[in-house]
Amino acid sequence: SRASRKRECRIMATVSVCQYHRGGFSFENCKRNALLEADINKLGFSSPAARKTGTTICGVVYKDGVVLGADTRATEGMVVADKNCSKIHYISPNVYCCGAGTAADTEMTTQIISSNLELHSLSTGRLPRVATANRMLKQMLFRYQGYIGAALVLGGVDCTGPHLYSIYPHGSTDKLPYVTMGSGSLAAMAVFEDRYRPNMEEEEAKRLVRDAIAAGIFNDLGSGSNIDLCVITKGKVDYLRPHDVANKKGVRTGNYRYKHGTTGVLAKTVTPLNLEVVEENVQTMDTS
Amino acid sequence: MCFVQNTRGLRSQLKDSVPVTGLCPQAGPYGVQDSLRRGFSSVKNELLPSHPLELSEKNFQLNQDKMNFNTLRNIQGLHAPLKLQMEYRAARQIQRLPFLPSSNLALDTLRGTDDTIGFEDILNDPVLSEVMGDPHIMTEYKLGVL
Numbered sequence: 001s002r003a004s005r006k007r008e009c010r011i012m013a014t015v016s017v018c019q020y021h022r023g024g025f026s027f028e029n030c031k032r033n034a035l036l037e038a039d040i041n042k043l044g045f046s047s048p049a050a051r052k053t054g055t056t057i058c059g060v061v062y063k064d065g066v067v068l069g070a071d072t073r074a075t076e077g078m079v080v081a082d083k084n085c086s087k088i089h090y091i092s093p094n095v096y097c098c099g100a101g102t103a104a105d106t107e108m109t110t111q112i113i114s115s116n117l118e119l120h121s122l123s124t125g126r127l128p129r130v131a132t133a134n135r136m137l138k139q140m141l142f143r144y145q146g147y148i149g150a151a152l153v154l155g156g157v158d159c160t161g162p163h164l165y166s167i168y169p170h171g172s173t174d175k176l177p178y179v180t181m182g183s184g185s186l187a188a189m190a191v192f193e194d195r196y197r198p199n200m201e202e203e204e205a206k207r208l209v210r211d212a213i214a215a216g217i218f219n220d221l222g223s224g225s226n227i228d229l230c231v232i233t234k235g236k237v238d239y240l241r242p243h244d245v246a247n248k249k250g251v252r253t254g255n256y257r258y259k260h261g262t263t264g265v266l267a268k269t270v271t272p273l274n275l276e277v278v279e280e281n282v283q284t285m286d287t288s
Numbered sequence: 289m290c291f292v293q294n295t296r297g298l299r300s301q302l303k304d305s306v307p308v309t310g311l312c313p314q315a316g317p318y319g320v321q322d323s324l325r326r327g328f329s330s331v332k333n334e335l336l337p338s339h340p341l342e343l344s345e346k347n348f349q350l351n352q353d354k355m356n357f358n359t360l361r362n363i364q365g366l367h368a369p370l371k372l373q374m375e376y377r378a379a380r381q382i383q384r385l386p387f388l389p390s391s392n393l394a395l396d397t398l399r400g401t402d403d404t405i406g407f408e409d410i411l412n413d414p415v416l417s418e419v420m421g422d423p424h425i426m427t428e429y430k431l432g433v434l
Contacts, residue, residue, distance in 0.1 A: 024408035025345060030338035112405055119403045140406075143348070147341060 049077040050102050052149075054222025056184030057087060057098035058212050059155045060196065061177045062205035065162045065233035066155035069209035070098045071184070071217050072242070073224035080224070086241065088230045092117050092128045093237065095156030096230050097137075100182035101169060102149040109150045113137055130156040130163040134173055142171030151181045157234050184216025184223040191215045206231065210244055217246055353399075372398075386426040389414045 037047055054075040059068045074082035089110035091097050095117070099106025113136050121128040134154055141148055152167040166179035178196050180188040191212040200208070206229060213227045226242035337343050353376075357369040379394035396402040 022408065023410075023412045023414055024406070025341070026412050027337075027339045027342040027345075030342075034338075108410075112407070112410070115405045119405070123403055143344075145341060145344075 051076045051081050051104070052102055052222075054220075055087060055100040055182030056180070056188050056213050056216025056220060056223040057100050057153050057182050058180040058185070058188045058192065058209060058216075059098065059153045059164045059166075059178065060192070060200075060205055060209055061155075061162050061164050062200040062202060064202065065157045065231065066164055067202075067205045067209045068096055068098050068153060068155050068230040068232070069213045069243075070228050071213055071223040072226045072228060073217075073222070074103055075222055083225050084242075086228065088228055088239070088241075090114060091133050091154070091156070092121065094127060094158055094232065095130050095133050095154065096232060096237070096239075097133070097155075098153040098181070100151045100153075105148045105150040106152065109137065109140065109148060110152070113140070127158060129158040129160065130154060130165065134165045134167065134175075137167050138171050138173050141167065141169060146170040153179055153181050155232060157232050162232070180212065180216075182216070182223065184213075184220035187215040187219040188212035202231065202233075206243075214244070214246055385423070386430040387421045387423045389417070 040047055052075055054073065055071060057068075057070045059066060068088055070087035072082075072084045072087065073080055074085040085103070087098050087100070087106075089097050089099055089107070091110060091114045097110050097113075099110060113133055116136055117128045117133055120132065133156070137152060137154065141150065146169045149169050150167075151169055153164070154167060155164045156162070163175065164177065164179060165173050165175050166181055167173045177198065178192045180186075180192065189212075192208070195208055195211075209229060210227055213223075216223045217225070217227070225247050227244040227246055229238075229240040229243040231238040231240070357373065360368045360372070375398055376395065379392075379398055382392075382394050383390045393402070
């Protein structure tokens with residue numbers, strides 16, 4: 001009968017009756033995406049690329065704290081997507097994190113860890129430590145087996161002193177006095193290897209980081225624009241954005257617009273248009 | 289047992305063969321796939337996961353719990369995980385009607401996830417889902433009348 005057929009349609013529609021609807025990543029479209037990608041590649045086109053930060057980021061531990069540096073270019077394939085993006089993310093008042101890799105991944109990961117660290121510090125009643133942030137990040141990235149493309153340089157000063165970590169997308173971490181990450185990491189590391197020495201002064205450390213990022217900007221296509229610095233010491237954070245505008249956009253020297261009066265006026269006639277109101281109707285807006 | 293994952297307890301969980309759960313066709317009451325309720329089945333869909341992370345994500349919470357209980361058993365004895373599991377079972381029964389989203393507050397507090405934020409809170413939050421199961425069908429299914 002019609003009632004039972006209608007009921008069967010409703011049962012088919014609620015296939016999710018048996019499955020508990022859970023949050024988090026949903027893999028429903030993976031097979032469809034794979035098929036679409038195969039079809040597109042067969043036609044000769046390529047699917048759109050995710051926006052990466054193709055970056056140079058680095059950090060150095062000096063006498064009183066940590067200096068983090070980053071360039072400001074975000075690329076999308078071979079095109080610059082953002083000429084002045086901010087790659088040094090806030091994690092907690094005493095811990096900052098530079099992110100390289102897929103821009104969305106670094107952004108969301110650092111925001112999630114920042115929230116978790118805030119909740120944790122409220123629960124413990126203490127200022128959070130860099131090692132805590134490091135462990136949270138490494139465990140999350142390992143859980144997703146490198147599919148979250150976030151390569152991070154984490155630095156900060158806590159009650160145990162200044163610390164600097166580098167975190168790779170698969171979840172491995174290194175605790176070092178100076179680290180570089182991103183596509184321009186080799187250029188920056190060359191500068192570090194040449195001029196780093198332990199217990200530098202603040203000005204020397206800032207100059208070193210600035211030069212390392214500049215090396216990345218000028219020698220790597222994926223990095224460019226300005227240099228941002230973040231100097232973290234016990235009780236104070238200096239977020240210098242931009243610290244150095246290495247690539248200034250040129251200023252236009254000429255103008256194609258002609259001045260008033262360039263063309264002489266020979267004659268002038270004015271014809272007024274007489275408009276009369278023929279019909280007026282008011283339509284009330286539906287604000288319900 | 290909060291955000292810190294028990295990574296050292298993994299050794300107690302490693303076995304020679306790991307059974308793959310959750311992907312094979314779920315047998316209905318007559319031993320075959322229940323087409324009416326779960327839709328049509330396809331061998332290819334069920335044999336391989338559509339993404340390498342799909343299986344590990346589906347069973348993540350379960351595996352974490354298992355590992356934690358194992359470690360707890362090794363440290364404090366069998367009574368500790370037994371008592372905790374009893375509390376979990378009790379907390380899991382505090383639910384709203386089957387078609388309404390439940391907050392699972394007691395379960396979250398027990399697990400320690402009430403002061404952590406993860407992707408399951410941001411992406412695909414069931415509270416913000418645009419579709420809802422048909423109330424009549426879902427309550428009948430829950431009561432076993434269907």
